[in-house]
Ligand SMILES: [Fe+2]
């Protein structure tokens with residue numbers, strides 16, 4: 001159940017957990033599990049960004065953007081995440097030995113920094129502004145969609 005826009009932050013934490021599962025598998029040299037978790041993270045991040053752009057962005061664009069929260073930033077960061085996901089996908093496919101795994105971890109550190117920055121900006125600026133601007137009908141439609149998304153991620157994390 002997601003009742004306020006601020007609670008979408010819970011999904012961000014679950015996405016971070018899913019990425020940690022990928023990194024644990026990569027560290028252990030279990031490339032099958034590393035691939036499975038990376039694919040889940042990618043699928044989920046794409047679905048999440050699509051929900052934000054469909055349900056939240058139009059609401060956000062109605063208001064005066066807070067300082068540091070230009071409306072174009074959010075879809076722009078989604079594009080950056082998308083480009084990074086392609087790099088991670090190719091990097092994992094090329095892993096043949098420990099040095100390749102180290103190189104992939106280095107790229108993944110930058111990816112985690114990007115996500116941390118993006119999630120932080122959404123949680124500090126985007127969600128509070130949308131909470132102020134959304135009508136009750138918009139709130140219900142959006143948060144139902146995010147609740148379904150959160151459930152899917154929880155099911156993956158529970159099943160391992
Ligand atoms: Fe986002």
Ligand SMILES: [Fe+2]
Pocket residue numbers: 012048052119122
């Ligand atoms: Fe988000």
